[in-house]
Amino acid sequence: MKKWVPLLAAALALASSRNALAAAHHARGPSVVFPMKPDEYRKLSEARLARILAVIDKKLDRGTVSPERRKIIHKMFDDAAKEARAEVVTATADGVVTEAEAGKVKALALQVRVGVRERMAAERKGKKWESTGDVASAKDGKGAKGKATSKDAKPTKDAKDAKPAKAAKPTKDLEDTKRVKEARSAKQA
Numbered sequence: 001m002k003k004w005v006p007l008l009a010a011a012l013a014l015a016s017s018r019n020a021l022a023a024a025h026h027a028r029g030p031s032v033v034f035p036m037k038p039d040e041y042r043k044l045s046e047a048r049l050a051r052i053l054a055v056i057d058k059k060l061d062r063g064t065v066s067p068e069r070r071k072i073i074h075k076m077f078d079d080a081a082k083e084a085r086a087e088v089v090t091a092t093a094d095g096v097v098t099e100a101e102a103g104k105v106k107a108l109a110l111q112v113r114v115g116v117r118e119r120m121a122a123e124r125k126g127k128k129w130e131s132t133g134d135v136a137s138a139k140d141g142k143g144a145k146g147k148a149t150s151k152d153a154k155p156t157k158d159a160k161d162a163k164p165a166k167a168a169k170p171t172k173d174l175e176d177t178k179r180v181k182e183a184r185s186a187k188q189a
Contacts, residue, residue: 034099038092041102045088048079048109056116073116080115084108107185
């Protein structure tokens with residue numbers, strides 16, 4: 001009978017560790033219950049935006065970005081986050097935040113990082129991004145000074161034998177892309 005005691009103790013220890021491991025695996029953070037109080041939801045949404053900004057800052061630290069450039073990127077983040085913060089204000093205005101309202105805010109918060117990325121890409125390409133958020137103005141094919149892009153410019157002497165440039169693909173309508181993004185975020189939520 002003494003031979004079974006260590007074996008039984010080992011089996012119980014293994015079973016309890018599996019339960020603890022499973023409980024730790026399923027606990028992914030604080031559970032959110034709707035309807036929610038406005039103050040709690042404001043803290044939750046600002047924490048989400050702070051996490052996005054922290055990821056951006058971490059990437060900026062890795063890339064040794066100058067303090068001036070960092071300020072510009074933070075301004076881009078604030079411009080991109082305005083719409084999400086405005087939606088938080090409208091969601092909390094009635095005193096209770098529902099799950100549908102929270103879903104709208106979450107979708108907008110996920111688009112903040114995309115907005116910053118688009119603005120930075122437009123800058124890299126030498127195009128001026130307007131802070132009004134007009135995507136069409138950034139994709140109109142004009143450079144920062146309004147000059148035509150290289151495919152519209154006159155060829156140089158060395159480029160006489162070069163192939164002609166392909167025609168640009170038509171850009172999607174802004175409303176269509178927003179609708180598709182909202183549908184994807186609704187499916188994910």
